[in-house]
Amino acid sequence: MGSFISEPVGKSVPRVDIREKVAGTAVFADDLQFGPGLYYGRLVRSPYAHALIKSIDTGKALAVPGVKAVVTGKDVSTRIGLYLIDRPIFAGDRVRYVGEPVAGVIASTEEIAEEAAQLVEVEYEELPAVFDPVEAAQPDAPLLHPDLGEYEVANFIFPEPGTNISEHFKLRKGDVESAWPKCAAIVEGTFRLPQIQHVPIEPHVAVALWEPSGQVTLWTSSQSPFAQRDLIAQSLGIPHGNLRVVSPYVGGGFGGKAGVSMEACAVVMAQAVKGHPVKLRMTREEEFVGTTVRQSLVAHTKIGCDAEGNLLAMETEYYFGGGAYNDYGVNIARAAGYSCTGPYDIPNVKGDSYCVYTNQPIGSAMRGFGMPEIHWGIEQIMDQLAEKIGMDPAEFRRRNCVRTGDTILTGMKMPAIDLVACIDKVTEAIDWGKREEPSAPHKKRGKGIAIMWKAPAMPPNPGSSAIVRFNEDATVNVEIGAQELGQGAFTVAAQIAAQALGVPYEWVRVSAPVDTKYSPYEWQTVASRITWSMGNAVRAAAEDAKRQILEIVADYWDEDPEDLDIKDGKVISYKSEREQPLQKMVVYGLPNEGFEGWKGGPIVGQGRFMPTYVTNLDPETGQGTRAVVHYTVGAQAVDLEVDMETGQVEILKIASAYDVGKAINPDLIMTQIEGGAVHGMSSAFEALKFDEKGRPLNPSLVDYRIATSVDVPREIHGDIVETPLEDGPWGARGVGEHVMVQTAPAIANGINNAVGIRFNDLPLSAEKVFLALRGREEE
Amino acid sequence: MATHSITVTVNGVREYLNVPSHMTLLRMLREELALTGTKNGCEAGECGACTVLMNGEPVNSCMVLAVEADGAEIVTVEGLTPEDRLSPLQEAFVEHNAVQCGFCTPGVLISAHALLERNPRPDEQAIKEALVGNLCRCTGYLRIIKAVQTAAEKGGA
Numbered sequence: 003m004g005s006f007i008s009e010p011v012g013k014s015v016p017r018v019d020i021r022e023k024v025a026g027t028a029v030f031a032d033d034l035q036f037g038p039g040l041y042y043g044r045l046v047r048s049p050y051a052h053a054l055i056k057s058i059d060t061g062k063a064l065a066v067p068g069v070k071a072v073v074t075g076k077d078v079s080t081r082i083g084l085y086l087i088d089r090p091i092f093a094g095d096r097v098r099y100v101g102e103p104v105a106g107v108i109a110s111t112e113e114i115a116e117e118a119a120q121l122v123e124v125e126y127e128e129l130p131a132v133f134d135p136v137e138a139a140q141p142d143a144p145l146l147h148p149d150l151g152e153y154e155v156a157n158f159i160f161p162e163p164g165t166n167i168s169e170h171f172k173l174r175k176g177d178v179e180s181a182w183p184k185c186a187a188i189v190e191g192t193f194r195l196p197q198i199q200h201v202p203i204e205p206h207v208a209v210a211l212w213e214p215s216g217q218v219t220l221w222t223s224s225q226s227p228f229a230q231r232d233l234i235a236q237s238l239g240i241p242h243g244n245l246r247v248v249s250p251y252v253g254g255g256f257g258g259k260a261g262v263s264m265e266a267c268a269v270v271m272a273q274a275v276k277g278h279p280v281k282l283r284m285t286r287e288e289e290f291v292g293t294t295v296r297q298s299l300v301a302h303t304k305i306g307c308d309a310e311g312n313l314l315a316m317e318t319e320y321y322f323g324g325g326a327y328n329d330y331g332v333n334i335a336r337a338a339g340y341s342c343t344g345p346y347d348i349p350n351v352k353g354d355s356y357c358v359y360t361n362q363p364i365g366s367a368m369r370g371f372g373m374p375e376i377h378w379g380i381e382q383i384m385d386q387l388a389e390k391i392g393m394d395p396a397e398f399r400r401r402n403c404v405r406t407g408d409t410i411l412t413g414m415k416m417p418a419i420d421l422v423a424c425i426d427k428v429t430e431a432i433d434w435g436k437r438e439e440p441s442a443p444h445k446k447r448g449k450g451i452a453i454m455w456k457a458p459a460m461p462p463n464p465g466s467s468a469i470v471r472f473n474e475d476a477t478v479n480v481e482i483g484a485q486e487l488g489q490g491a492f493t494v495a496a497q498i499a500a501q502a503l504g505v506p507y508e509w510v511r512v513s514a515p516v517d518t519k520y521s522p523y524e525w526q527t528v529a530s531r532i533t534w535s536m537g538n539a540v541r542a543a544a545e546d547a548k549r550q551i552l553e554i555v556a557d558y559w560d561e562d563p564e565d566l567d568i569k570d571g572k573v574i575s576y577k578s579e580r581e582q583p584l585q586k587m588v589v590y591g592l593p594n595e596g597f598e599g600w601k602g603g604p605i606v607g608q609g610r611f612m613p614t615y616v617t618n619l620d621p622e623t624g625q626g627t628r629a630v631v632h633y634t635v636g637a638q639a640v641d642l643e644v645d646m647e648t649g650q651v652e653i654l655k656i657a658s659a660y661d662v663g664k665a666i667n668p669d670l671i672m673t674q675i676e677g678g679a680v681h682g683m684s685s686a687f688e689a690l691k692f693d694e695k696g697r698p699l700n701p702s703l704v705d706y707r708i709a710t711s712v713d714v715p716r717e718i719h720g721d722i723v724e725t726p727l728e729d730g731p732w733g734a735r736g737v738g739e740h741v742m743v744q745t746a747p748a749i750a751n752g753i754n755n756a757v758g759i760r761f762n763d764l765p766l767s768a769e770k771v772f773l774a775l776r777g778r779e780e781e
Numbered sequence: 782m783a784t785h786s787i788t789v790t791v792n793g794v795r796e797y798l799n800v801p802s803h804m805t806l807l808r809m810l811r812e813e814l815a816l817t818g819t820k821n822g823c824e825a826g827e828c829g830a831c832t833v834l835m836n837g838e839p840v841n842s843c844m845v846l847a848v849e850a851d852g853a854e855i856v857t858v859e860g861l862t863p864e865d866r867l868s869p870l871q872e873a874f875v876e877h878n879a880v881q882c883g884f885c886t887p888g889v890l891i892s893a894h895a896l897l898e899r900n901p902r903p904d905e906q907a908i909k910e911a912l913v914g915n916l917c918r919c920t921g922y923l924r925i926i927k928a929v930q931t932a933a934e935k936g937g938a
Contacts, residue, residue, distance in 0.1 A: 026818025253884030
């Protein structure tokens, strides 16, 4: 089989998917071919942020030649959701954001569907709307969900019926009131972040087929094929075994393709035209406001320390603008609550984290899941505290950051990490403390640092499973339900299987696409949990297969399996030094002596992993034995310039260091570090904008700019720290989201270092920076 | 709806097609010829995922009507890929791990290919400018830029 890579864990082996991706042959959901029976769908969306639906007349739309059916909320009255079942698939008696699906038109072509969608007549009665999460949390705010008390909800989420508060997480540790007088420095601030969007280059697309037999198939671009099956099956009363979700490569997810967004609409539309697949594809405009967005946040935060720089107390209120439906967003507010201090050891903490309904697009998972939002304020206050007591900001962080074995804010013991090492790496890489010359007289240069932590935020018991199957030539098919979004999950699965089996990396194939009919269960490809959770399942499956092989060969040689191992695709005996190639025997087994019968058979290994130790937390204090599975920590430092004439901020260099436990594939981690740094940088300049009626003003890639090739820093430096995680495969933990969590506050700290101005609100637009510079001149 | 008979050469193969007036070149490639390597990311000329070569020049195929391509030579990512191997440019993308989700990759490759055709030794700034219309949300662009440099150093696309 030519040259091969043995023992690939820890090596920067090539991605399993890269050759088909550069050849253009990698298949994405929109590339699947369905033939002439395919119909197309278009959604009719609400033009109002908050309104009652008085009537819907579909007559004119149905009269258009080529229109096959029109569905509305009357056809499906159930709700859907993961943590809080609050969302109708099509609006019922009211709409709660501009862009909410009100009806779906199915036609023979996309053009006809679009034309007919404009002919669906909906009569609305406009209601007062609310957009700011703090305003929305007030008792007299317009109420979005009068039925909140009747919604089904997970037992660790605490909505407050009669208000717009869908989740209130309380963290109480020590006594903040008695700690404030002991503080030598206290900094308090209000920090605001707008809604932003994931902007995957591939828009959401779903094709649904409801067969007359009752079998339903959904082809989607999804991070969560199994969660989609579960939620849609529950909502529509389809037996799980009858609902098949097939998901090819995902063209960028970043959380936006987690859970269910528009996919349930496609299934309901397919039900109206049984036997015909229906394709529903988001336009770029719909992608911005009709799928999901990152939640907005208003944070009121106060932190104090003593004269030596020891943090003593923190009090914070986080108001997440969850948008119209918070079926997923409630858990973001919860995660922000139980991690509300950021990566710091603070003895006295009072934290209140709220998810609040607002008449805006649906807030949901986005890379970092609440952590970029809360670190924006925390990491600027830490800099201000350090300044107040005259300490270097990096040293201040070294002194106060969380360490292995600390009893953290929820009462759990901090699993092994080394955040100080991450701080050391980035300060070294950025020449911390060295003042650099700006490139032009009208520019000022500065450096900033920020650190972070993030735990996988999920229910206590999300599971992974894997199957390892041998073929006759000893190549291996690894079956997983985890999804390849670009982060490299398939490559990591292949590396782990090869390592645990003792076969070359090139012998392993990852079975794709993920198909709930054939792939083993995976909760969701979210939360940076896959390398860890799926990795453990793949390793277990490979070890199961290996055990089966060794038992057969041990029997064949009349040896003890304990003396045998598999190396480079051969079974070897350390005792007798015999060798047995895997080819053929992994399917046909081995003969008994003199061919008096056979032993063995096709090798199929199975493995699973589920954390069993996470506990619920006390609803009044947020205290409990084990809030989360673990944390990944890291540091970033930036070197930047501010153009004093234009307000433009140019990022020259970003240095990142993360403690990943064990780098299964170091270069894949570097690709995350680099891409994440640019994503984090870009996010500091992004904002969805709305008019006073809640109508989106910039839902296009021209008006909502993301970083392009000319915006990237000249250098992105990355360091990997490896403090093994107790229950990670070879010690590995995830890092996919962490790489962008603290980039925005690192930039803000760098701007302050350059020009001495603080910005509490994102985005850091050139206009805002320019006006602040101008305002200071006028003073 | 009016249709038009057009003749268009796609990846060296002459195609005779009947296309509606409003059909874009992107839809023609993906839906009439099943050349799905060219991606639809915005249909508004903003993301570059649908970039193809039209008479040697990179264009957003969502901004060109199929009828406008009558008589033209079109090259898609499938046409960049030699049989049984990858092009030097594609190999450079593999070498630098310059791909994550891969959705922008076909358009990026076309833009980079066109750059190397007109400027065989581009500097970093020239590469950045040539790729400014190809949005990528995963990689942070640096490896893409390095891959194009490597391909240039090794003798072109």
